[in-house]
Amino acid sequence: MAALPKCIKNKIDSFKLKEAHERPQKVTEFTYNGKKVYYITMPCCDFYNEVYDENCNYLGAPDGGFTGKGDGKLPDFAKLATNEKVVWQPSK
Structure with missing residues (x-):
């Protein structure tokens, strides 16, 4: 996680504090329109993936x-x- 922006690291740290069933499934880095972006896969399909x-x-x-x-x-x-790259996934 060394190369991640601080605010993304902070989001991941907050995810780690959640119960397993509330925690996002993963954070994936992509290049979109020439810039790095972070796609957060939520724990349930009823939630938006942000x-x-x-x-x-x-x-x-x-x-x-x-x-x-x-x-x-x-x-x-x-x-x-x-340029899909998983940057965080909770341990099971």
């Missing part, structure tokens, strides 16, 4: 939620996100 930039600004949820289609803010994420 994407943040390096400063922890919320960019949107490309998927998840009751419809499975996210919040509509990143409709091209699945097509344009590249």
Whole structure:
């Protein structure tokens, strides 16, 4: 986790304090529109899977939620996100 932005490290630290069933499944780094972003896979499909930039600004949820289609803010994420790298996953 050494190369992660501090705010992303802080988010991960807060995830570690949650009960296993409430904890996100993983944090994945992608390149999206030329910038590093962090995709947080939530513990249940009914929650939005959130994407943040390096400063922890919320960019949107490309998927998840009751419809499975996210919040509509990143409709091209699945097509344009590249360089997938899992940066955190809870130990089981």
